[in-house]
Amino acid sequence: MTEETHRIAKLLARAGIASRREVERMIGDGRVAIDGKVLETPATIIADLKGVTVDGKPVGKPEPPRLFRFHKPPGLLTAERDFSGRPTIYSALRNALPQGTPRLMPIGRLDLATEGLLLMTNDGALKRAMELPSTGIPRTYRARAYGDISQSRLEDLIEGITIDGVQYGRIDANLERKTGRNQWIELSLTEGKNREVRRVLEHLGLEVSRLMRTAYGPFELTDLARGQAAEVKQKEVEYFRKQLMRVG
Template sequence: MADNRLPEEGDRIAKLLARAGIASRREIERMIADGRVSIDGKVLTTPAVKLNNLNGVTVDGKAVAQAEAPRLFAFHKPSGLITAERDPKGRPTIYTALRNALPKNAGRVMPVGRLDFNTEGLLLLTNDGEMKRAMELPSSGIPRTYRARAFGDITQAQLDELIEGIEIDGIRYGRIEADLERGSGKNRWVQMTLTEGKNREVRLVLEHLGLQVNRLLRVGYGPFELGELARGQAVEIRQADVERFRKQLTRARK
């Protein structure tokens, strides 16, 4: 029986499928529970199966290609795009822009986390579901850095208090490093670095402090920076840098 193939060697099927860019491990386990994964034509009923390769494995009846080396792309997401494959409301998605921005051999890639419709800046994309999941977990402690242009009055002393975290409407937001950039007038730029990345965290925190955010730009995610990457463009991160980052990520999670 295909379900009972449990060799001592090899990797769990969810790990192999994640490496192949199908989805994250957790999502793949749900797919297995829903009967969407088969081996040699037999529906898989447990994620505990170990395999040396993906020969004979299908998802939704389609054969799965062997996993490629993990790849990572940096994309400068413009505002006005949904971070999803499709939108029920018919709004344009990142994949509309990525058709022309990514190299032809990029294959299927998934966004690491999300950027809101009106948020722009650095969005990382990968073909490796396992790496995607690890990068998104708050427990990995990967810093995300944003620049927000906000209208209102704020002092550096007020921003310094965010280093201890803040609670808003019963939700606790952890340590935030925030710096008020030099300037004058009511519109000021604030740079914020955080590790949790909760939904709309930067906007909610600044609005709680009495500011009105009129532009939000992510400029860094871990060791990767937006730099001079033009809006709507994508660039592949060097394989050596990806491997170095993966090793750091593995050590951080142990």
């Protein structure tokens, strides 16, 4: 039987080192080596991670894919570091996760002012699959907005909308409750383009004062407190991965 081989970037992503794109940058920066020899290309084909080091440290065997729900507070960047010194999600995660938790990567992003559910995983392949628009995983948000809007106008978003030349796909939007000119709106979409919800609502003449993601696929924020994290049961992760593979 022929031994199965993969590109090193894929194996390092599966091992939770970073996403494939980030691993490729690390290789370009000379941070990855095999048996002491610095790699020159991410296209290197290997069977396993034996002898592979990142920043001089050996890479361990890939752990099973794990998934965590994290309630991101507003005011945190979805990034590993910020050169201007602004706080990132990892500042809060250090206190929210138990010791021994592997390095985690965010699935998708929430902008600085947006709060709510941010899924974190140790598996680069799972991260990539869940972020791809082609998998059609719905993201659900609740927005508090000021201005005048009707349910019928929100329903027009089901056909998608173009704003400043950018095409946004189907959005299922519902007016939850209204007090004067303030209202809560629930929106479900599958693309998750940069600042999509804010841009669409602002295009409709609304001023967004609060935005929260409440669900990503079958995983919900529920009553998870701000700044807290909770691991998804392994059997739920495996079931979801199997469903995702069928879609892909």
